[in-house]
Amino acid sequence: MKQECLNKCEFQCFDNGIFSCMYYNCVLTNYTQNDKVIIERCNECIDESLVGSDTKEEDLAKIKKSIGWLGDIFYSFKDDFENILTEAYRSIKKLEHQHEDTRISTDSRNDNGKTDIQSE
Numbered sequence: 001m002k003q004e005c006l007n008k009c010e011f012q013c014f015d016n017g018i019f020s021c022m023y024y025n026c027v028l029t030n031y032t033q034n035d036k037v038i039i040e041r042c043n044e045c046i047d048e049s050l051v052g053s054d055t056k057e058e059d060l061a062k063i064k065k066s067i068g069w070l071g072d073i074f075y076s077f078k079d080d081f082e083n084i085l086t087e088a089y090r091s092i093k094k095l096e097h098q099h100e101d102t103r104i105s106t107d108s109r110n111d112n113g114k115t116d117i118q119s120e
Contacts, residue, residue, distance in 0.1 A: 003046060005039040012039065021045065 011023035019028040024044040031038050
């Protein structure tokens with residue numbers, strides 16, 4: 001069964017005899033019950049739970065969905081951050097090894113520009 005649209009929803013508009021949802025850009029169906037016009041929520045609104053019937057259950061669903069999005073963003077950022085740090089660490093280790101090789105090569109030369117082995 002369809003759910004009734006939130007009373008005075010800020011995205012609901014009535015123009016030329018048609019109820020529309022400006023948030024999802026769709027036409028809303030409606031019917032009359034006891035001389036009252038009932039406007040039904042669109043499926044996107046129900047599925048996304050962003051605009052709704054203003055119940056505690058829906059508020060909890062909105063909070064849960066927001067926390068899920070926040071978690072997704074955090075773990076995506078964490079993974080990207082970890083990858084960048086790993087690449088930086090690899091570059092540092094490479095430069096350290098190159099520097100160590102250069103230092104060993106330089107330390108093994110004496111004042112005449114010969115290696116210790118050549119000077120003997």
